[in-house]
Amino acid sequence: MSETRHPRPRRRRPLRTAVGFLVLLAVIGYFAVQRDSNGGAGAPYCTATGGADSRQKYEMTPEQAANAATIAAVGIAKGLPERAVTIALATAMQESSLRNLDHGDRDSLGLFQQRPSQGWGTPEQITDPVYSAGIFYDHLVDVPGYSRLPLTVAAQKVQRSGYPQAYAKHEPDATVLTSAFGGGGVLFCSGPAPLRGDPEEVRAELVRAFGKQALGAPAGSPGGAPDGTTGRAGVPEPEINLRLERDGGPDEARRGRAMAHWAVARSHELGIARVSYGDGGWTGGRARGKWQPKGGAGTSGAGDAHDAADGEVRIFVAR
Known part of the structure; x- marks a missing residue:
C-alpha cells in the first residue's frame, strides 16, 4: 500500500521571531519618543x-x-x-x-x-x-x-x-x-510639574541634610518671593533663597551645586517647582526635565526674574 505523502509545513518560527523583535523595538521607540516629546510630563525619572x-x-x-x-x-x-x-x-x-x-x-x-x-x-x-x-x-x-x-x-x-x-x-x-x-x-528629573509643596518642609529638610548653615541669610521677605514673581493663576510662589558664603572658594561652590541638585532630586517628593543656580535653571514639567540656560525656554517662564545671582540658590515651591 502506498502512502500519501504530505509536504512538510514550512517553518516560520524565525520569521515570527524577527517580526516580534521588530514590534518590541517599535514599542520601545514609541515610549522613548513620547517621553522625550511631552516636555517631561510623562512617568518621572531622573538622570x-x-x-x-x-x-x-x-x-x-x-x-x-x-x-x-x-x-x-x-x-x-x-x-x-x-x-x-x-x-x-x-x-x-x-x-x-x-x-x-x-x-x-x-x-x-x-x-x-x-x-x-x-x-x-x-x-x-x-x-x-x-x-x-x-x-x-x-x-x-x-x-x-x-x-x-x-x-x-x-x-x-x-x-x-x-x-x-x-x-x-x-x-x-x-x-x-x-x-x-x-x-x-548634572542631575535632572522629568515628570509632571508638582501641584503643591510646603516651603517650611523644604527648609526643614534642607537643614536636616546640610545643617543649619544651609539656609544662610535670607535675601528678601520671609515666606514669599522677594521679586513678586507669580506662578499658576497669578499666585505668588514661595521661595527659599539660599545665600552662599562670599569668597567661600571651591568648597562653597560645591555646596551650592549640591543644594541645587538636591532640590531637583527631591522635587517630586517635596513639591519643588523650580530651581535656579549659577548660569541655569530647572523647571518641573518643562524642557524634558533638563536644566536650561539663564533666560532660556523652560527655566521660569518669567524671563530673568527667576535667575539666581552669583552666590545664591533659589528654590520655588509649587502652591
Missing part, C-alpha cells in the same frame, strides 16, 4: 551625567535620586571629599539599590542595610536616610587612609559584608552621581 563632555549617565527613579541626593548632601555637609561620597553611594547602590528598605538579611534595614543588633542604631534611626548616611560616614572616616584604599576595601571595612567584591561594579555609576551632586556633572 545623572558625569559632566558636560561626558557620555556617562545613570538613570534612576525619583526615590533613588532623592536618596542619592541625601547621601551626597550629608557627606558634603560633613566636609568630606568626593571619594567619601563615591564610596557611600556605591555601598548603598549594592546594599539597597538606593532604596530605603524596611527589610533585609536578618535585621538589616535601610539604605546601607545596617543592623540594630550590631550597634548601628534603632530601626527608626537606621531607616532615616540622613541618620544612616551620617553614621556610615562616621565609620568610614575612622578607617585609616580610606580615601587611598580601593573602594571595595574601604566599603568592606565599614560594612563587613559577605560579598565585599560586589561593591566594585557600582563605582563607575557612583562616580557619575558624585559628580552630578557636587562636581562638574
Whole structure:
C-alpha cells in the first residue's frame, strides 16, 4: 500500500521571531519618543551625567535620586571629599539599590542595610536616610587612609559584608552621581510639574541634610518671593533663597551645586517647582526635565526674574 505523502509545513518560527523583535523595538521607540516629546510630563525619572563632555549617565527613579541626593548632601555637609561620597553611594547602590528598605538579611534595614543588633542604631534611626548616611560616614572616616584604599576595601571595612567584591561594579555609576551632586556633572528629573509643596518642609529638610548653615541669610521677605514673581493663576510662589558664603572658594561652590541638585532630586517628593543656580535653571514639567540656560525656554517662564545671582540658590515651591 502506498502512502500519501504530505509536504512538510514550512517553518516560520524565525520569521515570527524577527517580526516580534521588530514590534518590541517599535514599542520601545514609541515610549522613548513620547517621553522625550511631552516636555517631561510623562512617568518621572531622573538622570545623572558625569559632566558636560561626558557620555556617562545613570538613570534612576525619583526615590533613588532623592536618596542619592541625601547621601551626597550629608557627606558634603560633613566636609568630606568626593571619594567619601563615591564610596557611600556605591555601598548603598549594592546594599539597597538606593532604596530605603524596611527589610533585609536578618535585621538589616535601610539604605546601607545596617543592623540594630550590631550597634548601628534603632530601626527608626537606621531607616532615616540622613541618620544612616551620617553614621556610615562616621565609620568610614575612622578607617585609616580610606580615601587611598580601593573602594571595595574601604566599603568592606565599614560594612563587613559577605560579598565585599560586589561593591566594585557600582563605582563607575557612583562616580557619575558624585559628580552630578557636587562636581562638574548634572542631575535632572522629568515628570509632571508638582501641584503643591510646603516651603517650611523644604527648609526643614534642607537643614536636616546640610545643617543649619544651609539656609544662610535670607535675601528678601520671609515666606514669599522677594521679586513678586507669580506662578499658576497669578499666585505668588514661595521661595527659599539660599545665600552662599562670599569668597567661600571651591568648597562653597560645591555646596551650592549640591543644594541645587538636591532640590531637583527631591522635587517630586517635596513639591519643588523650580530651581535656579549659577548660569541655569530647572523647571518641573518643562524642557524634558533638563536644566536650561539663564533666560532660556523652560527655566521660569518669567524671563530673568527667576535667575539666581552669583552666590545664591533659589528654590520655588509649587502652591
